């Protein structure tokens with residue numbers, strides 16, 4: 001029964017043809033620390049649901065202190081009927097999770113959060129997550145169904161990511177940013193949907209990074225305390241080498 005639940009979650013996540021650095025001690029963050037950024041002049045509406053990619057958009061919005069309204073899915077304007085999709089009340093429609101993160105980041109940038117170098121780095125990592133990391137994390141059948149994760153195998157891109165994270169707490173020198181929302185979301189989805197995967201022996205710095213990202217309040221608010229607790233337990237188990245949970249939380 002739990003396996004059926006897991007399978008349904010995987011299919012819900014990717015039921016379409018498109019599936020889903022500075023010193024470690026840096027405490028500076030790219031995300032705003034005050035809540036004043038919420039005062040955008042328009043309403044932003046997110047069409048999404050739990051068990052899909054859309055909570056990663058909620059996570060980004062939480063980190064930026066941007067308020068999102070939940071959209072009526074029967075009115076979702078995504079051209080392919082997928083989620084997530086974001087609109088504002090000035091006629092803007094943004095689809096593709098990475099494009100939505102960039103849009104939210106641009107709203108934060110309007111408030112003077114980022115310089116060009118930081119913005120470019122964040123945008124690059126968001127694109128990398130969608131274009132390069134997603135197909136490594138989620139292996140698909142020709143008709144777009146996710147059947148496994150590529151993180152069971154060695155991979156030179158993931159090896160490089162592990163090296164980068166051995167020297168830096170987060171992906172962008174100034175601290176946690178939407179680059180981490182984009183990259184850590186996919187890594188954490190892998191453990192959520194394939195809890196028997198073992199990452200620590202190959203990529204200990206990535207596991208440390210995943211734990212730091214999943215521990216954030218913004219992550220818990222977006223994905224829920226059950227998902228957060230499950231992931232942190234599983235990542236701690238990887239670190240300590242304790243028994244594998246085959247069918248995790250579903």
Ligand SMILES: N[C@@H](CCC(=O)N[C@@H](CS)C(=O)NCC(=O)O)C(=O)O
Pocket residue numbers: 012013014015016017018019020051052053054080081082083084095096097098130
């Ligand atoms: N590359 C897209 C993928 C969107 C996607 O596949 N969404 C899934 C849920 S996670 C969906 O809407 N599936 C239903 C469908 O394709 O009709 C993104 O990052 O937004």
